[in-house]
Amino acid sequence: MTEQILSDLREAILYFDPEEARTLAQKALDMGVDPVVALEEGLAKPLREIGDRFGTGEAFITELIAAAQAMEAGAEVLNQEITRRGATRKKVGTFLIGTVEGDIHSIGKNIVATMLSTAGFEVIDLGTDVPTQTFIENVKKHHPDILGLSALMTTTMTKQKEVIEALQAAGLRAGLKIIVGGAPVTEDWVNEIGADACGLDALNAVEASLRLMEGK
Amino acid sequence: MNNRHALELLKENGCTVDADIVHTPQSLVEETIKKAPSSFNLYTREADETHQVGGDNVIYNPGSAAIFFTDRETGLMRRANAQDFKELVRLTDALTHIHAQSTAMVPADVPDQISDLYRLYVILKNSSKPIVTGAFTKEGLTDMKNMLEAVAGDGLAEAPRAIFDCCPSSPLMWSDVTCQNLLDCVAYGVPAEIIPAPQMGATSPVTIAGTIVEANAEFLSGAVISQLAEPGSPVVYGGSPSVFDMRHCTARLGAVEAVMAACAFAEMGKHYGVPTHGYLGLSDSKTVDAQSSFESGMGILLAALARVNVVSGPGMQASENCQSLEKLVIDNELCGAAYRLIEGITVDEETLATEVISKVGPGGHFLAERHTRDHHMKERHMPGDVIDRLSPDAWTKAGSKDATRRAKEIADKTLLEHTPKPLPKDSEERLETVFKAILRRHGIRPSQLPKN
Numbered sequence: 161m162t163e164q165i166l167s168d169l170r171e172a173i174l175y176f177d178p179e180e181a182r183t184l185a186q187k188a189l190d191m192g193v194d195p196v197v198a199l200e201e202g203l204a205k206p207l208r209e210i211g212d213r214f215g216t217g218e219a220f221i222t223e224l225i226a227a228a229q230a231m232e233a234g235a236e237v238l239n240q241e242i243t244r245r246g247a248t249r250k251k252v253g254t255f256l257i258g259t260v261e262g263d264i265h266s267i268g269k270n271i272v273a274t275m276l277s278t279a280g281f282e283v284i285d286l287g288t289d290v291p292t293q294t295f296i297e298n299v300k301k302h303h304p305d306i307l308g309l310s311a312l313m314t315t316t317m318t319k320q321k322e323v324i325e326a327l328q329a330a331g332l333r334a335g336l337k338i339i340v341g342g343a344p345v346t347e348d349w350v351n352e353i354g355a356d357a358c359g360l361d362a363l364n365a366v367e368a369s370l371r372l373m374e375g376k
Numbered sequence: 377m378n379n380r381h382a383l384e385l386l387k388e389n390g391c392t393v394d395a396d397i398v399h400t401p402q403s404l405v406e407e408t409i410k411k412a413p414s415s416f417n418l419y420t421r422e423a424d425e426t427h428q429v430g431g432d433n434v435i436y437n438p439g440s441a442a443i444f445f446t447d448r449e450t451g452l453m454r455r456a457n458a459q460d461f462k463e464l465v466r467l468t469d470a471l472t473h474i475h476a477q478s479t480a481m482v483p484a485d486v487p488d489q490i491s492d493l494y495r496l497y498v499i500l501k502n503s504s505k506p507i508v509t510g511a512f513t514k515e516g517l518t519d520m521k522n523m524l525e526a527v528a529g530d531g532l533a534e535a536p537r538a539i540f541d542c543c544p545s546s547p548l549m550w551s552d553v554t555c556q557n558l559l560d561c562v563a564y565g566v567p568a569e570i571i572p573a574p575q576m577g578a579t580s581p582v583t584i585a586g587t588i589v590e591a592n593a594e595f596l597s598g599a600v601i602s603q604l605a606e607p608g609s610p611v612v613y614g615g616s617p618s619v620f621d622m623r624h625c626t627a628r629l630g631a632v633e634a635v636m637a638a639c640a641f642a643e644m645g646k647h648y649g650v651p652t653h654g655y656l657g658l659s660d661s662k663t664v665d666a667q668s669s670f671e672s673g674m675g676i677l678l679a680a681l682a683r684v685n686v687v688s689g690p691g692m693q694a695s696e697n698c699q700s701l702e703k704l705v706i707d708n709e710l711c712g713a714a715y716r717l718i719e720g721i722t723v724d725e726e727t728l729a730t731e732v733i734s735k736v737g738p739g740g741h742f743l744a745e746r747h748t749r750d751h752h753m754k755e756r757h758m759p760g761d762v763i764d765r766l767s768p769d770a771w772t773k774a775g776s777k778d779a780t781r782r783a784k785e786i787a788d789k790t791l792l793e794h795t796p797k798p799l800p801k802d803s804e805e806r807l808e809t810v811f812k813a814i815l816r817r818h819g820i821r822p823s824q825l826p827k828n
Contacts, residue, residue, distance in 0.1 A: 264545050268625075344482075
């Protein structure tokens with residue numbers, strides 16, 4: 161029975177069906193399936209499968225995002241139960257992400273956030289046009305493993321530098337890994353502003369983040 | 377809508393404003409868009425030549441704004457610097473079929489705060505062609521207007537030297553800065569290009585028709601703001617649509633659907649009776665190769681057929697990220713061919729040539745005929761040396777060079793030999809005074825800038 165419901169959950173993700181994922185997640189709980197197992201085997205596993213297929217060119221980004229949304233729907237149900245039981249789900253790390261102040265472009269950041277979730281990160285998304293001070297406050301609040309700063313334009317890219325300087329001034333830089341991304345970002349820029357890595361595209365951002373976690 | 381002034385203006389004129397969301401009544405849109413002029417004249421630096429922006433006129437200018445540049449020695453992309461930009465401006469000044477300059481790069485060795493106006497400074501000093509540009513900050517636009525005024529005098533509004541790009545952010549947003557730029561253009565009487573840049577499938581519907589609907593709303597919102605602020609302000613219906621690639625998450629500007637969308641935007645602009653603009657003639661290739669010429673050729677020719685008035689694209693590759701002088705030289709030829717294309721085939725008694733056909737008769741030839749000499753240069757677009765016209769043997773003897781190699785040699789030679797029309801002494805003095813004052817305000821010493 162447990163195997164059947166996990167298989168159904170996987171199918172809901174592979175067919176991008178958030179409603180079905182939510183219903184089946186509840187059904188799994190009602191059947192007494194361990195929510196941590198349901199989350200890992202029923203939701204995370206198929207999403208990783210689509211993530212891998214995206215990596216090899218067999219799936220499109222639209223499919224990956226739709227699958228991630230289906231997973232989110234099911235995970236919402238399971239996470240409530242996990243929290244209630246005081247259990248924890250294993251995660252790769254906590255990732256705080258946002259587009260810097262003055263920049264309202266969100267698409268690149270959103271794709272990276274989705275793919276990081278797929279890879280097992282807990283992602284906290286601060287949105288776009290995020291003031292430097294907000295980044296500082298949220299680093300204090302969430303203690304992320306990695307901070308991701310997105311900027312599309314050369315004019316707003318300088319804010320990435322400002323955030324890093326502000327983190328240093330606030331004594332929050334040590335132990336925190338910082339990854340920068342966006343069209344104008346290069347390896348040279350990473351070195352210039354004292355970031356730890358850059359994501360030249362979404363896949364590259366995830367790979368770099370996983371490498372940063374290994375180094376922690 | 378993130379701009380306070382625009383929100384107030386729209387509210388005063390009967391729009392429904394709910395926090396930062398604006399709903400504009402259809403009647404207001406239909407009324408105000410009629411006030412936008414159908415064309416305006418764009419002037420060269422010394423106002424000795426004009427180009428009409430509107431009607432069936434097509435003006436090509438380099439695509440902007442690239443952060444990378446193709447190094448002519450290595451053939452590889454690297455960050456663009458001020459010297460690269462100066463070379464691009466001087467080459468563009470010399471190219472026959474590129475009629476306007478553009479602030480086509482973001483030089484990495486110039487302080488960010490003045491990067492936008494530094495580029496204008498370089499153009500004004502190195503070329504007399506009209507300019508397509510844009511500001512990066514609110515203050516930038518006023519500074520740039522002052523620099524143009526220093527060169528043009530008080531009559532800038534009557535004889536604009538530059539068009540300013542003001543871009544909404546797809547889907548359906550105006551940032552504070554770009555909207556203020558639009559309002560300031562209107563206040564200064566400077567023509568503004570409203571350029572939606574949707575990535576189809578990501579920031580607009582995946583369908584071309586849906587993208588046209590969204591971009592049209594974005595253009596109209598800007599047009600309404602400009603015409604409410606000052607009826608009759610020149611605005612251009614622009615577009616920089618791209619195909620969002622679902623496999624690689626990149627924006628493809630060379631894709632056939634992107635080209636179709638850009639031409640369709642221009643048709644919408646013509647429907648509203650305003651001048652049009654499009655990012656066409658760009659390629660997604662990272663190097664000058666078959667793909668770059670195929671994609672750019674498609675964009676440049678279709679832009680001409682669609683009579684897009686301002687075509688920004690030549691020289692640009694890697695979507696909108698890299699400028700290449702070799703590609704610019706090749707694209708210039710494509711622009712020349714496109715101009716020839718839209719001239720069409722002249723059919724009259726003289727060109728039908730029945731008289732000379734009878735005269736030459738069966739088995740003769742036309743080389744010695746007066747008719748051939750008279751019509752040769754009228755009938756034909758004369759390509760530059762980048763287009764290979766040699767016999768196979770002559771080509772081999774000339775070093776078996778491909779188009780990229782020939783383009784590089786032409787770029788190098790032109791940069792060595794071409795002397796742009798110098799900026800008149802009094803204009804130069806005024807420009808220096810204005811530019812130095814701007815630098816002082818930013819706390820930047822002239823010695824911090826790249827040598828010019």
